[in-house]
Every structure is written in structure tokens, then in C-alpha cells.
Amino acid sequence: MKNLELIREVFLFPQFQNHSGIEIYYKNINEYSLVFNTGEVSTENRSLLSIAFEGEEVGKITFNSSSIESEKIISETAAHLSPLFRSSHIESEFTYNLSVLEWLKGARELIPDIADWIGVYFKTDYLTGEKSSDLVLGPFFGESTNHVRIPIEKGLCGLALREERVVNVEDVHADDRHIACSLKTNSELIIPLCDKRGEFVAELDIDSNQRAAFSKDIEEKMKLYCESFPLK
Incomplete structure (x- = not known):
């Protein structure tokens, strides 16, 4: 493979x-x-x-x-x-996981000096078929996190998919909705990802150790890249 x-x-x-x-x-x-x-x-x-x-x-x-x-x-x-390795016994699922990894690597390479942590959170019903409003962590780069499952009602990640909009926070410590994965994180950009029908199924989550790391130009660049997100 x-x-x-x-x-x-x-x-x-x-x-x-x-x-x-x-x-x-x-x-x-x-x-x-x-x-x-x-x-x-x-x-x-x-x-x-x-x-x-x-x-x-x-x-x-x-x-x-x-x-x-x-x-x-x-x-x-x-x-x-x-x-x-999720569902690695099913070839189509395993292939999909790896295609998301390849896409995520491309996203990181666009902003290598900013993206200290970058990953994809999926709605569970899209990724696994589970009828839940939770978000589950897919491929990621950076330090591991305990937040492998996030209720959509919680945190900035939940906010982005709940309200179906980009969330760009210059200082996460000033926002009490932030769920800290790392104390080193200072700013965060979250971009919802949709399927061919326009339904939001996942999100790109990027953490930076820099404050106000995500300018409007960077946000627009990453939004444009997100149009190439691989779908199941």
C-alpha cells in the first residue's frame, strides 16, 4: 500500500x-x-x-x-x-485514513512555522457511523492529546461545527470556551470541512504556540486548501 x-x-x-x-x-x-x-x-x-x-x-x-x-x-x-489504523481490516477505510494523513501533511507544509499541532476532527456519524454528536480525532501531527473525543457542545472545536463557521482565536487563554490540549498553545484556527452535498462532516484544527498566529491571509489560504479535503 x-x-x-x-x-x-x-x-x-x-x-x-x-x-x-x-x-x-x-x-x-x-x-x-x-x-x-x-x-x-x-x-x-x-x-x-x-x-x-x-x-x-x-x-x-x-x-x-x-x-x-x-x-x-x-x-x-x-x-x-x-x-x-482505525478499521485497518477494511481496505477502503484504511485507504481513506491514509489519504487524510497525506492531505494533512500538505496542510502542515503550507504553514510549517505556525502549525505546532494540526489535526482533523470528524463527526462520529461520518467517520464510524456511530449516531452521536461527538467529534472524534483523526490523523494529526504534534504532541498526543487526551482530547480524542469532544462533545460538539464543548470547546472551540465544538463551536466551529455547531455554528458551521471558521473560528480564529488570537489568544486562547482569553477565551473560556477553549479546551487546552497543550499549555504551550496560544492561538487556534479551526475550519469546518464539508462533503459534496455541503454538509459539514469534519474540521481542520490548527494550534500555534505563537499569539495571533493566523492572519486573515493565512486563514484564507487554509480555507482554500480545505476545498481539497478527501471525502469517503
Whole structure:
């Protein structure tokens, strides 16, 4: 699968090219399929970390335990892989996850000095078919977050889809609707994403450590890019 190379390029080679004894798998129909490895994992010093999406196992990482720091990196990697391996046993769903990752990489490359965290939140009924008003986190770049599911009634992310409008906040600390993913975040831009029928199904969420990072020109540039958002 072509875009598996993108996963390796973005999340795996930079982190693990100097580590030995790591194997990363996604869950297929009746088996686990290898995505990446850096040599054999020893049976004597073997650890296992499950990769889960919404409580369901979607992959696993086996590795040689070496240090607390290495285990932190592995845990962070699992958080990034979780939305990518969602429904990985269904080829069309897995392909869609990877296409969103590729699109998101393009979005980040438009504003690399501003986007300290960038990701896509989906309405659950669009992504998984679950009848809920919650938003669920899809692919993202940046530090992992505990906010993998957000009620649409909460936060600035909920506001953008609830009112179906762009939210551009120069100082998130001055807005009590902000749900802090990171104390380093100072400004945020959220752009709702719609399907071919014009129904809003997701949003692009960008956090910056800079105050007032998103000028009107940047907002318009990102809105234009959002017209290319891949749909299921």
C-alpha cells in the first residue's frame, strides 16, 4: 500500500532508525500485518503495547525494553498510529485514513512555522457511523492529546461545527470556551470541512504556540486548501 510509506517516513523512520528491536503491526482481518521493523525483538526482553482506537485494538508494537525515554517515544507513536489504523481490516477505510494523513501533511507544509499541532476532527456519524454528536480525532501531527473525543457542545472545536463557521482565536487563554490540549498553545484556527452535498462532516484544527498566529491571509489560504479535503 503506497501510503504506508508515508507512515514510515513521517512517524517511524525519524523516531526509530537508530533503535533496534521494534516491530509495528496493524490489524488485518484474521492476522497482524507488519508495517515497520528495526531488527528482531528478543524474547527475553520483549514488551508489547497495544494500539487502540475507541477502545478497540487496531494494531500493536512489540519492542525490546531499553529505557523509559524509549518507551515514551513508543507510546507517543502509538497515539499517532491509532487513528491511522482505525478499521485497518477494511481496505477502503484504511485507504481513506491514509489519504487524510497525506492531505494533512500538505496542510502542515503550507504553514510549517505556525502549525505546532494540526489535526482533523470528524463527526462520529461520518467517520464510524456511530449516531452521536461527538467529534472524534483523526490523523494529526504534534504532541498526543487526551482530547480524542469532544462533545460538539464543548470547546472551540465544538463551536466551529455547531455554528458551521471558521473560528480564529488570537489568544486562547482569553477565551473560556477553549479546551487546552497543550499549555504551550496560544492561538487556534479551526475550519469546518464539508462533503459534496455541503454538509459539514469534519474540521481542520490548527494550534500555534505563537499569539495571533493566523492572519486573515493565512486563514484564507487554509480555507482554500480545505476545498481539497478527501471525502469517503
